[in-house]
Amino acid sequence: MTYCVALKLNAGLVFASDSRTNAGVDQIACFKKMRTFVNPDDRVIVIMSSGNLSITQNAINLLEQRGRHFDQRNIWDVDSMFEVAQLLGEALREVRQHDGVFLAQNNVDASANFIVGGQLRGEAMRLFLVYAEGNFIEAGEETPYFQIGETKYGKPIIDRVINSDTPLSDAVKCVLVSFDSTMRSNLSVGLPIDLVCYNRSSLKLDFQRHITQDDAYFSQISRRWSEGLKGVFASLPNPEWLRDIDMSHRFSADS
Template structure:
Protein backbone atom coordinates (compact mmCIF):
# COMPACT_ATOMS: atom_id res chain seq x y z
CA UNK A 1 0.00 0.00 0.00
CA UNK A 2 1.04 3.63 -0.09
CA UNK A 3 -0.08 7.11 0.87
CA UNK A 4 0.19 10.22 -1.30
CA UNK A 5 -1.28 13.70 -0.90
CA UNK A 6 -1.40 16.69 -3.24
CA UNK A 7 -2.53 20.13 -2.01
CA UNK A 8 -3.47 23.15 -4.15
CA UNK A 9 -3.23 26.57 -2.48
CA UNK A 10 -3.35 30.16 -3.65
CA UNK A 11 0.40 30.33 -2.99
CA UNK A 12 1.39 27.09 -4.70
CA UNK A 13 1.29 23.31 -4.59
CA UNK A 14 2.49 20.72 -2.06
CA UNK A 15 3.09 17.06 -2.89
CA UNK A 16 4.09 14.30 -0.46
CA UNK A 17 4.44 10.55 -0.95
CA UNK A 18 5.83 7.56 0.92
CA UNK A 19 7.86 4.85 -0.80
CA UNK A 20 6.82 1.55 0.76
CA UNK A 21 5.42 -1.26 -1.34
CA UNK A 22 3.93 -4.15 0.59
CA UNK A 23 3.33 -7.54 -1.03
CA UNK A 24 3.02 -9.36 2.28
CA UNK A 25 4.48 -9.07 5.77
CA UNK A 26 7.76 -10.65 4.60
CA UNK A 27 7.99 -8.86 1.24
CA UNK A 28 8.37 -5.12 1.82
CA UNK A 29 10.26 -3.02 -0.71
CA UNK A 30 11.00 0.62 -1.45
CA UNK A 31 9.70 2.19 -4.67
CA UNK A 32 9.23 5.91 -5.10
CA UNK A 33 5.69 7.01 -5.96
CA UNK A 34 6.48 10.53 -7.18
CA UNK A 35 7.90 11.84 -10.44
CA UNK A 36 8.55 15.49 -11.38
CA UNK A 37 8.34 16.84 -14.95
CA UNK A 38 9.92 20.28 -15.31
CA UNK A 39 10.79 22.60 -18.18
CA UNK A 40 11.95 25.78 -16.43
CA UNK A 41 10.04 28.86 -17.50
CA UNK A 42 7.39 26.82 -19.34
CA UNK A 43 5.85 24.04 -17.24
CA UNK A 44 6.08 22.19 -13.95
CA UNK A 45 4.14 18.98 -13.26
CA UNK A 46 4.15 16.31 -10.56
CA UNK A 47 2.68 12.80 -10.74
CA UNK A 48 1.90 10.69 -7.66
CA UNK A 49 0.80 7.06 -7.97
CA UNK A 50 -0.82 4.36 -5.84
CA UNK A 51 -2.22 0.92 -6.56
CA UNK A 52 -0.68 -1.95 -8.50
CA UNK A 53 3.02 -1.16 -8.84
CA UNK A 54 3.48 -2.69 -12.30
CA UNK A 55 0.54 -0.65 -13.63
CA UNK A 56 1.69 2.63 -12.10
CA UNK A 57 5.26 2.13 -13.34
CA UNK A 58 3.96 1.42 -16.85
CA UNK A 59 1.80 4.54 -16.80
CA UNK A 60 4.71 6.69 -15.63
CA UNK A 61 6.97 5.30 -18.36
CA UNK A 62 4.38 5.73 -21.12
CA UNK A 63 3.36 9.22 -20.01
CA UNK A 64 6.71 10.72 -21.02
CA UNK A 65 6.16 9.69 -24.65
CA UNK A 66 2.36 9.26 -24.79
CA UNK A 67 0.67 11.03 -27.72
CA UNK A 68 -3.01 11.88 -27.96
CA UNK A 69 -4.26 12.45 -31.51
CA UNK A 70 -8.02 12.96 -31.71
CA UNK A 71 -8.16 13.99 -35.35
CA UNK A 72 -6.09 12.14 -38.01
CA UNK A 73 -5.67 15.46 -39.80
CA UNK A 74 -3.96 17.08 -36.80
CA UNK A 75 -0.34 17.86 -37.65
CA UNK A 76 0.88 17.55 -34.07
CA UNK A 77 -0.10 15.02 -31.41
CA UNK A 78 -0.82 16.19 -27.90
CA UNK A 79 1.77 15.32 -25.23
CA UNK A 80 2.47 16.53 -21.69
CA UNK A 81 5.37 18.54 -23.18
CA UNK A 82 3.33 20.55 -25.68
CA UNK A 83 -0.08 20.67 -23.94
CA UNK A 84 -1.34 24.23 -23.59
CA UNK A 85 -3.19 23.50 -20.34
CA UNK A 86 -2.99 21.15 -17.38
CA UNK A 87 -6.43 19.88 -18.39
CA UNK A 88 -5.01 18.69 -21.72
CA UNK A 89 -1.99 17.20 -19.93
CA UNK A 90 -4.41 15.31 -17.66
CA UNK A 91 -6.19 14.02 -20.76
CA UNK A 92 -2.86 12.66 -22.02
CA UNK A 93 -2.35 10.96 -18.66
CA UNK A 94 -5.81 9.44 -18.84
CA UNK A 95 -5.00 8.15 -22.30
CA UNK A 96 -1.79 6.59 -20.95
CA UNK A 97 -3.83 4.78 -18.28
CA UNK A 98 -6.21 3.42 -20.93
CA UNK A 99 -3.21 2.45 -23.06
CA UNK A 100 -1.88 0.27 -20.22
CA UNK A 101 -5.39 -1.08 -19.57
CA UNK A 102 -5.80 -2.18 -23.19
CA UNK A 103 -2.42 -3.89 -23.06
CA UNK A 104 -2.50 -5.57 -19.62
CA UNK A 105 -6.01 -5.70 -18.14
CA UNK A 106 -7.09 -8.96 -19.77
CA UNK A 107 -3.91 -10.79 -18.74
CA UNK A 108 -4.20 -9.43 -15.20
CA UNK A 109 -7.84 -10.52 -14.99
CA UNK A 110 -6.88 -14.01 -16.15
CA UNK A 111 -4.51 -14.31 -13.17
CA UNK A 112 -7.04 -12.85 -10.72
CA UNK A 113 -5.45 -9.39 -10.42
CA UNK A 114 -7.63 -6.28 -10.63
CA UNK A 115 -6.56 -3.35 -12.79
CA UNK A 116 -6.04 -0.89 -9.97
CA UNK A 117 -4.22 2.44 -10.16
CA UNK A 118 -4.88 5.87 -8.63
CA UNK A 119 -2.99 9.01 -9.58
CA UNK A 120 -2.62 12.61 -8.46
CA UNK A 121 -1.42 14.95 -11.19
CA UNK A 122 -0.84 18.65 -10.70
CA UNK A 123 1.25 21.60 -11.76
CA UNK A 124 1.24 24.70 -13.89
CA UNK A 125 1.75 25.45 -17.59
CA UNK A 126 2.62 28.96 -18.69
CA UNK A 127 -0.51 30.85 -19.69
CA UNK A 128 -2.80 29.50 -16.99
CA UNK A 129 -3.04 29.03 -13.24
CA UNK A 130 -2.09 25.98 -11.20
CA UNK A 131 -4.35 22.94 -11.39
CA UNK A 132 -4.60 19.64 -9.52
CA UNK A 133 -6.33 16.42 -10.67
CA UNK A 134 -7.10 12.97 -9.34
CA UNK A 135 -7.08 10.30 -12.05
CA UNK A 136 -8.86 6.95 -11.75
CA UNK A 137 -8.29 3.48 -13.19
CA UNK A 138 -10.58 4.23 -16.15
CA UNK A 139 -8.49 7.26 -17.13
CA UNK A 140 -11.19 9.72 -16.09
CA UNK A 141 -10.38 12.46 -13.59
CA UNK A 142 -11.70 15.20 -11.31
CA UNK A 143 -10.16 18.58 -10.46
CA UNK A 144 -9.48 20.18 -7.09
CA UNK A 145 -11.62 23.18 -6.15
CA UNK A 146 -11.49 25.85 -3.42
CA UNK A 147 -13.97 23.73 -1.46
CA UNK A 148 -11.81 20.60 -1.89
CA UNK A 149 -8.23 21.86 -2.25
CA UNK A 150 -6.44 18.55 -1.78
CA UNK A 151 -6.48 14.94 -2.98
CA UNK A 152 -5.29 11.76 -1.28
CA UNK A 153 -4.66 8.31 -2.73
CA UNK A 154 -3.71 5.03 -1.16
CA UNK A 155 -4.11 4.54 2.59
CA UNK A 156 -5.66 7.96 3.13
CA UNK A 157 -8.10 7.62 6.02
CA UNK A 158 -5.67 8.11 8.92
CA UNK A 159 -4.22 11.31 7.50
CA UNK A 160 -7.47 12.97 6.45
CA UNK A 161 -8.70 14.56 9.73
CA UNK A 162 -5.79 16.98 10.12
CA UNK A 163 -6.07 18.07 6.47
CA UNK A 164 -9.79 18.73 6.88
CA UNK A 165 -9.14 20.90 9.94
CA UNK A 166 -6.17 22.88 8.63
CA UNK A 167 -6.06 23.18 4.83
CA UNK A 168 -7.85 26.06 3.07
CA UNK A 169 -6.86 27.80 -0.18
CA UNK A 170 -5.17 30.65 1.72
CA UNK A 171 -3.02 28.35 3.88
CA UNK A 172 0.67 29.24 3.66
CA UNK A 173 2.93 26.85 1.75
CA UNK A 174 5.18 26.04 4.71
CA UNK A 175 2.14 25.47 6.93
CA UNK A 176 0.62 23.16 4.31
CA UNK A 177 3.89 21.21 4.05
CA UNK A 178 3.88 20.81 7.82
CA UNK A 179 0.25 19.65 7.72
CA UNK A 180 1.04 17.13 4.97
CA UNK A 181 3.90 15.71 7.06
CA UNK A 182 1.65 15.43 10.13
CA UNK A 183 -0.91 13.67 7.93
CA UNK A 184 1.78 11.25 6.74
CA UNK A 185 3.08 10.70 10.28
CA UNK A 186 -0.44 9.86 11.49
CA UNK A 187 -0.80 7.37 8.64
CA UNK A 188 2.51 5.67 9.31
CA UNK A 189 1.66 5.45 13.03
CA UNK A 190 -1.51 3.48 12.24
CA UNK A 191 -0.57 1.52 9.12
CA UNK A 192 2.60 -0.51 8.61
CA UNK A 193 2.09 -0.63 4.84
CA UNK A 194 3.06 3.06 4.59
CA UNK A 195 6.67 3.93 5.28
CA UNK A 196 9.80 5.97 4.58
CA UNK A 197 11.64 7.47 2.89
CA UNK A 198 9.23 10.27 2.06
CA UNK A 199 9.40 12.55 -0.99
CA UNK A 200 8.27 16.15 -0.48
CA UNK A 201 7.93 18.77 -3.23
CA UNK A 202 6.79 22.37 -2.67
CA UNK A 203 6.05 24.55 -5.71
CA UNK A 204 5.56 28.33 -5.59
CA UNK A 205 2.94 29.72 -7.97
CA UNK A 206 4.13 31.09 -11.34
CA UNK A 207 7.75 29.93 -10.96
CA UNK A 208 7.51 26.97 -13.41
CA UNK A 209 10.34 25.24 -11.51
CA UNK A 210 11.25 24.42 -7.93
CA UNK A 211 14.28 23.71 -5.82
CA UNK A 212 12.20 22.60 -2.84
CA UNK A 213 12.53 18.85 -3.34
CA UNK A 214 13.64 16.66 -0.47
CA UNK A 215 13.78 13.02 0.56
CA UNK A 216 13.00 12.51 4.25
CA UNK A 217 14.04 9.49 6.30
CA UNK A 218 13.36 8.83 9.97
CA UNK A 219 16.65 10.46 10.98
CA UNK A 220 15.66 13.81 9.45
CA UNK A 221 15.83 16.34 12.35
CA UNK A 222 12.68 18.24 11.37
CA UNK A 223 10.65 15.05 10.94
CA UNK A 224 11.89 13.66 14.28
CA UNK A 225 10.85 16.91 16.00
CA UNK A 226 7.44 16.88 14.31
CA UNK A 227 6.83 13.20 15.13
CA UNK A 228 7.62 13.54 18.83
CA UNK A 229 5.94 16.94 19.27
CA UNK A 230 2.71 15.95 17.52
CA UNK A 231 2.27 12.88 19.70
CA UNK A 232 3.08 14.86 22.85
CA UNK A 233 0.74 17.75 22.00
CA UNK A 234 -2.10 15.39 21.14
CA UNK A 235 -1.69 13.76 24.55
CA UNK A 236 -1.67 17.15 26.26
CA UNK A 237 -4.86 18.22 24.49
CA UNK A 238 -6.50 14.89 25.34
CA UNK A 239 -5.53 15.21 29.00
CA UNK A 240 -6.93 18.76 29.11
CA UNK A 241 -10.44 17.54 28.21
CA UNK A 242 -12.77 16.78 31.12
CA UNK A 243 -13.63 13.16 31.82
CA UNK A 244 -17.33 12.31 31.27
CA UNK A 245 -19.56 13.00 34.28
CA UNK A 246 -22.94 11.26 34.58
CA UNK A 247 -24.49 13.51 37.25
CA UNK A 248 -25.52 16.95 35.96
CA UNK A 249 -25.37 18.30 39.52
CA UNK A 250 -21.58 18.06 39.45
CA UNK A 251 -20.81 19.59 36.06
CA UNK A 252 -22.00 22.09 33.48
CA UNK A 253 -21.39 19.55 30.72
CA UNK A 254 -23.07 16.31 31.79
CA UNK A 255 -22.81 13.26 29.58
CA UNK A 256 -26.29 11.97 30.44
CA UNK A 257 -29.16 14.33 29.69
CA UNK A 258 -32.95 14.05 29.36
CA UNK A 259 -35.08 14.86 26.35
CA UNK A 260 -32.62 14.06 23.62
CA UNK A 261 -33.75 13.15 20.12
CA UNK A 262 -32.61 9.54 20.54
CA UNK A 263 -33.64 7.37 23.46
CA UNK A 264 -31.09 5.28 25.38
CA UNK A 265 -30.46 1.74 24.22
CA UNK A 266 -33.12 -0.66 25.44
CA UNK A 267 -31.97 -3.53 27.66
CA UNK A 268 -33.29 -7.07 27.17
CA UNK A 269 -34.18 -8.62 30.52
CA UNK A 270 -36.42 -11.59 29.59
CA UNK A 271 -36.34 -14.19 26.79
CA UNK A 272 -39.71 -13.09 25.42
CA UNK A 273 -38.74 -9.44 25.05
CA UNK A 274 -38.09 -7.98 21.59
CA UNK A 275 -36.21 -4.89 20.51
CA UNK A 276 -39.09 -3.72 18.31
Protein backbone atom coordinates in the same frame (compact mmCIF):
# COMPACT_ATOMS: atom_id res chain seq x y z
CA MET B 1 -0.27 0.07 -0.12
CA THR B 2 0.76 3.68 -0.45
CA TYR B 3 -0.22 7.17 0.61
CA CYS B 4 -0.03 10.29 -1.53
CA VAL B 5 -1.44 13.75 -0.89
CA ALA B 6 -1.41 17.00 -2.88
CA LEU B 7 -2.60 20.45 -1.82
CA LYS B 8 -3.58 23.36 -4.08
CA LEU B 9 -3.27 26.61 -2.13
CA ASN B 10 -3.27 30.26 -3.08
CA ALA B 11 0.46 30.34 -2.33
CA GLY B 12 1.35 27.25 -4.35
CA LEU B 13 1.25 23.47 -4.48
CA VAL B 14 2.48 20.79 -2.07
CA PHE B 15 2.96 17.15 -3.08
CA ALA B 16 4.05 14.23 -0.90
CA SER B 17 4.22 10.47 -1.42
CA ASP B 18 5.59 7.55 0.54
CA SER B 19 7.80 4.89 -1.02
CA ARG B 20 6.55 1.64 0.50
CA THR B 21 4.87 -0.77 -1.89
CA ASN B 22 4.71 -4.05 0.01
CA ALA B 23 5.03 -4.61 3.72
CA GLY B 24 5.04 -7.82 5.70
CA VAL B 25 6.88 -9.63 8.43
CA ASP B 26 9.84 -10.38 6.18
CA GLN B 27 9.26 -8.26 3.06
CA ILE B 28 9.39 -4.52 2.54
CA ALA B 29 9.77 -3.06 -0.96
CA CYS B 30 10.29 0.61 -1.77
CA PHE B 31 9.56 2.31 -5.08
CA LYS B 32 9.24 6.00 -5.86
CA LYS B 33 5.67 7.03 -6.60
CA MET B 34 6.36 10.59 -7.67
CA ARG B 35 7.55 11.77 -11.08
CA THR B 36 8.30 15.36 -12.06
CA PHE B 37 8.37 16.92 -15.53
CA VAL B 38 9.97 20.36 -15.55
CA ASN B 39 10.82 22.80 -18.32
CA PRO B 40 11.86 25.98 -16.45
CA ASP B 41 9.87 29.10 -17.31
CA ASP B 42 7.42 26.98 -19.29
CA ARG B 43 5.87 24.19 -17.19
CA VAL B 44 6.12 22.23 -13.96
CA ILE B 45 4.18 18.95 -13.74
CA VAL B 46 4.14 16.54 -10.78
CA ILE B 47 2.52 13.09 -10.95
CA MET B 48 1.96 10.70 -8.04
CA SER B 49 0.52 7.19 -8.25
CA SER B 50 -1.12 4.46 -6.21
CA GLY B 51 -2.36 1.00 -7.11
CA ASN B 52 -0.82 -1.75 -9.21
CA LEU B 53 2.85 -0.86 -9.55
CA SER B 54 3.36 -2.28 -13.03
CA ILE B 55 0.29 -0.44 -14.34
CA THR B 56 1.33 2.91 -12.87
CA GLN B 57 4.96 2.58 -13.96
CA ASN B 58 4.01 1.61 -17.50
CA ALA B 59 1.47 4.42 -17.81
CA ILE B 60 4.04 7.00 -16.70
CA ASN B 61 6.70 5.51 -18.96
CA LEU B 62 4.29 5.61 -21.89
CA LEU B 63 3.54 9.26 -21.17
CA GLU B 64 7.25 10.01 -20.93
CA GLN B 65 8.08 8.06 -24.08
CA ARG B 66 5.48 9.96 -26.11
CA GLY B 67 7.02 13.17 -24.82
CA ARG B 68 10.10 12.38 -26.93
CA HIS B 69 8.09 12.35 -30.17
CA PHE B 70 7.01 15.82 -31.15
CA ASP B 71 4.92 14.61 -34.08
CA GLN B 72 2.10 13.85 -31.64
CA ARG B 73 0.40 15.65 -28.76
CA ASN B 74 2.50 15.23 -25.59
CA ILE B 75 3.07 16.69 -22.14
CA TRP B 76 5.73 19.10 -23.40
CA ASP B 77 3.59 20.90 -25.99
CA VAL B 78 -0.02 20.89 -24.73
CA ASP B 79 -1.40 24.23 -23.60
CA SER B 80 -3.19 23.30 -20.36
CA MET B 81 -3.00 21.04 -17.33
CA PHE B 82 -6.42 19.75 -18.38
CA GLU B 83 -4.77 18.27 -21.47
CA VAL B 84 -1.98 16.81 -19.32
CA ALA B 85 -4.62 15.02 -17.24
CA GLN B 86 -6.25 13.80 -20.47
CA LEU B 87 -2.94 12.39 -21.73
CA LEU B 88 -2.31 10.63 -18.42
CA GLY B 89 -5.82 9.16 -18.40
CA GLU B 90 -5.38 7.93 -21.98
CA ALA B 91 -2.04 6.31 -21.11
CA LEU B 92 -3.60 4.62 -18.09
CA ARG B 93 -6.50 3.25 -20.14
CA GLU B 94 -4.14 1.95 -22.82
CA VAL B 95 -1.93 0.10 -20.34
CA ARG B 96 -4.92 -1.36 -18.46
CA GLN B 97 -6.51 -2.53 -21.72
CA HIS B 98 -3.26 -4.17 -22.77
CA ASP B 99 -2.31 -5.83 -19.47
CA GLY B 100 -5.57 -5.97 -17.53
CA VAL B 101 -6.94 -9.15 -19.08
CA PHE B 102 -3.76 -11.08 -18.25
CA LEU B 103 -3.69 -9.78 -14.69
CA ALA B 104 -7.36 -10.68 -14.25
CA GLN B 105 -6.62 -14.28 -15.26
CA ASN B 106 -4.42 -14.51 -12.15
CA ASN B 107 -6.76 -12.51 -9.90
CA VAL B 108 -4.38 -9.56 -9.80
CA ASP B 109 -5.96 -6.16 -9.24
CA ALA B 110 -5.10 -3.85 -12.16
CA SER B 111 -6.59 -0.69 -10.66
CA ALA B 112 -4.51 2.46 -10.32
CA ASN B 113 -4.99 6.14 -9.53
CA PHE B 114 -2.96 9.27 -10.14
CA ILE B 115 -2.73 12.78 -8.80
CA VAL B 116 -1.34 15.22 -11.35
CA GLY B 117 -0.82 18.91 -10.80
CA GLY B 118 1.33 21.84 -11.70
CA GLN B 119 1.34 24.95 -13.82
CA LEU B 120 1.90 25.79 -17.47
CA ARG B 121 2.93 29.23 -18.68
CA GLY B 122 -0.13 31.37 -19.33
CA GLU B 123 -2.38 29.27 -17.09
CA ALA B 124 -3.15 29.16 -13.37
CA MET B 125 -2.05 26.26 -11.17
CA ARG B 126 -4.31 23.22 -11.42
CA LEU B 127 -4.64 19.88 -9.63
CA PHE B 128 -6.41 16.72 -10.85
CA LEU B 129 -7.30 13.27 -9.53
CA VAL B 130 -7.22 10.64 -12.28
CA TYR B 131 -9.30 7.52 -11.63
CA ALA B 132 -8.54 3.96 -12.74
CA GLU B 133 -10.88 4.32 -15.72
CA GLY B 134 -8.93 7.32 -17.01
CA ASN B 135 -11.51 9.97 -16.15
CA PHE B 136 -10.63 12.73 -13.70
CA ILE B 137 -11.82 15.57 -11.48
CA GLU B 138 -10.23 18.89 -10.56
CA ALA B 139 -9.54 20.38 -7.13
CA GLY B 140 -11.40 23.59 -6.31
CA GLU B 141 -11.85 26.19 -3.58
CA GLU B 142 -14.05 23.95 -1.42
CA THR B 143 -11.81 20.91 -1.73
CA PRO B 144 -8.23 22.12 -2.27
CA TYR B 145 -6.54 18.74 -1.87
CA PHE B 146 -6.53 15.16 -3.11
CA GLN B 147 -5.39 11.91 -1.49
CA ILE B 148 -4.85 8.45 -2.96
CA GLY B 149 -3.93 5.13 -1.40
CA GLU B 150 -4.37 4.72 2.35
CA THR B 151 -6.23 7.97 2.90
CA LYS B 152 -8.39 7.61 6.00
CA TYR B 153 -5.81 8.05 8.77
CA GLY B 154 -4.25 11.21 7.38
CA LYS B 155 -7.48 12.93 6.33
CA PRO B 156 -8.71 14.35 9.69
CA ILE B 157 -5.73 16.65 10.24
CA ILE B 158 -5.94 17.95 6.66
CA ASP B 159 -9.66 18.64 7.01
CA ARG B 160 -9.05 20.59 10.23
CA VAL B 161 -6.07 22.65 9.07
CA ILE B 162 -6.01 23.12 5.31
CA ASN B 163 -7.84 25.79 3.32
CA SER B 164 -6.89 27.79 0.26
CA ASP B 165 -5.24 30.52 2.36
CA THR B 166 -2.97 28.17 4.33
CA PRO B 167 0.72 29.24 4.00
CA LEU B 168 3.05 26.72 2.39
CA SER B 169 5.06 26.25 5.62
CA ASP B 170 1.92 25.33 7.58
CA ALA B 171 0.79 23.09 4.73
CA VAL B 172 4.07 21.16 4.83
CA LYS B 173 3.75 20.65 8.61
CA CYS B 174 0.19 19.44 8.15
CA VAL B 175 1.19 17.02 5.41
CA LEU B 176 3.97 15.54 7.54
CA VAL B 177 1.60 15.09 10.49
CA SER B 178 -0.83 13.43 8.09
CA PHE B 179 1.89 10.98 7.05
CA ASP B 180 2.94 10.34 10.64
CA SER B 181 -0.67 9.53 11.60
CA THR B 182 -1.01 7.20 8.63
CA MET B 183 2.23 5.36 9.31
CA ARG B 184 1.32 4.81 12.97
CA SER B 185 -1.97 3.16 11.97
CA ASN B 186 -0.91 1.26 8.85
CA LEU B 187 2.47 -0.43 8.51
CA SER B 188 2.06 -0.69 4.73
CA VAL B 189 2.79 3.05 4.52
CA GLY B 190 6.30 4.11 5.47
CA LEU B 191 9.40 6.17 4.90
CA PRO B 192 11.02 7.47 2.77
CA ILE B 193 8.68 10.36 1.87
CA ASP B 194 9.18 12.43 -1.28
CA LEU B 195 8.10 16.04 -0.74
CA VAL B 196 7.80 18.79 -3.36
CA CYS B 197 6.76 22.44 -2.90
CA TYR B 198 5.92 24.79 -5.75
CA ASN B 199 5.46 28.55 -5.43
CA ARG B 200 2.67 29.95 -7.57
CA SER B 201 3.81 31.20 -10.99
CA SER B 202 7.49 30.42 -10.39
CA LEU B 203 7.51 27.86 -13.24
CA LYS B 204 10.37 25.99 -11.60
CA LEU B 205 10.62 23.27 -8.99
CA ASP B 206 11.20 25.35 -5.87
CA PHE B 207 11.83 22.69 -3.22
CA GLN B 208 12.37 18.93 -3.11
CA ARG B 209 13.16 16.77 -0.10
CA HIS B 210 13.63 13.04 0.34
CA ILE B 211 12.67 12.34 3.95
CA THR B 212 14.28 9.24 5.42
CA GLN B 213 14.36 7.59 8.84
CA ASP B 214 17.25 9.87 9.85
CA ASP B 215 15.42 13.12 9.05
CA ALA B 216 15.65 15.20 12.25
CA TYR B 217 12.75 17.51 11.41
CA PHE B 218 10.30 14.71 10.67
CA SER B 219 11.32 12.93 13.88
CA GLN B 220 10.71 16.15 15.81
CA ILE B 221 7.30 16.66 14.21
CA SER B 222 6.31 13.07 15.00
CA ARG B 223 7.43 13.26 18.63
CA ARG B 224 5.92 16.66 19.39
CA TRP B 225 2.62 15.82 17.69
CA SER B 226 2.32 12.65 19.76
CA GLU B 227 3.17 14.48 22.99
CA GLY B 228 0.77 17.30 22.11
CA LEU B 229 -2.11 14.93 21.48
CA LYS B 230 -1.55 13.19 24.80
CA GLY B 231 -1.40 16.54 26.59
CA VAL B 232 -4.59 17.84 24.99
CA PHE B 233 -6.38 14.57 25.76
CA ALA B 234 -5.33 14.73 29.40
CA SER B 235 -6.66 18.29 29.64
CA LEU B 236 -10.15 17.42 28.37
CA PRO B 237 -12.83 17.49 31.08
CA ASN B 238 -14.33 14.19 32.18
CA PRO B 239 -18.02 13.73 31.31
CA GLU B 240 -20.15 14.91 34.23
CA TRP B 241 -22.72 12.21 33.53
CA LEU B 242 -20.15 9.51 34.38
CA ARG B 243 -19.21 11.00 37.74
CA ASP B 244 -21.60 8.73 39.69
CA ILE B 245 -20.11 5.65 38.03
CA ASP B 246 -16.58 6.77 38.92
CA MET B 247 -17.61 7.44 42.53
CA SER B 248 -19.33 4.07 42.94
CA HIS B 249 -16.25 2.32 41.56
CA ARG B 250 -14.06 4.22 44.04
CA PHE B 251 -16.27 3.28 47.02
CA SER B 252 -16.30 -0.35 45.90
CA ALA B 253 -12.52 -0.41 45.70
CA ASP B 254 -12.15 1.16 49.16
CA SER B 255 -14.42 -1.43 50.76
